[in-house]
Amino acid sequence: MKAGKLQFSKPNKYWVESSQKRYVPCAEDTVLGIVVDCKADNFIVDIKGPATAFLPVLAFEGGTRRNIPKFVVGALIYVRVVKANPGMNPELSCIDASGKAAEFGLLKDGFMFETSTGLSRMLRSSPMCPVLEELGKQLSFEIAVGLNGRVWLNADSPSTVVVVSNAIMNSESLSEVQQKIMVEKLLQRIK
Template identity: 75%
Template sequence: MYILMTQEALLNSHLGYDILYELIVSGMFKFLCTKQVGTLLYLRVVKTNIGMNPELSCTEASGKAALFGPLRDGFMFETSTGLSRMLLNSPTRPVIEALGKKLSFEIAVGLNGRVWVNATAPRIVIIVANAIMNSESLSGTQQRIMVEKLLAIISD
């Protein structure tokens, strides 16, 4: 499971400072020490149990370093957990694939419903974020049609 969480939320939540040990071990502590409050972190939840702090990591399950850690620039927005699961688990991600054919952007999706988008131009970030938020109740075909219409409007 992957989550997006601000540094402030991590330290001010029920996790408290107890979680810092796990972050030190996983190599995340250097990010916490060098970044300002409000830094958005992309983390993997290794293990969680009721009554215990979850174990977080900034590496893949295989132990390899991945694109986890602080997410710079970009825009974070919240969606339903259902939409985030669809974006992560669907064999085809029509809205993302259709946007990716014409636009260049980065995206990180957390199972907690948070989505981060970054691009070279703010207008692309807005287009991608709005398309994703509007795609929740649409079928795959409807998502492709929506993106085609959206891209046709902005290219005029």
């Protein structure tokens, strides 16, 4: 049993979308991970799951034994879950299905905060999330949203980071119309 919103897609696919803190890894999810340890063949990464994940040193675009990336413990990285089976640590990769780096890799600067998995799925939903759409019309910022409930945000000024992160955190229980109204009021106050 699971509480949440019933979601569906056209070819008779149904699921319950819930808001929870614990992330359960699934193949092809994009997540934000924190490097916990560096080994000779892989990096150990915390992705907020039941077990730490591993990122092979060759799972990068152009990755060879001579061209190994250097990550320090505590580095924030944007990765894709390649394998996720019960009883095994998930395997990660910094390349997409076509073998390109795309948007994956080290996230420098910025601010990372944690949300529920339901909110992170809403932020990644299509069509565009109302909060991000309205904020993007007035403010300039970069964002990376992981399905594990971690959000990375970078902007020119710290005040923009604070405004955007607070708007995102406050939008979880609001409808689309309420989200747009909240952002409009917020932007009027800071002008």
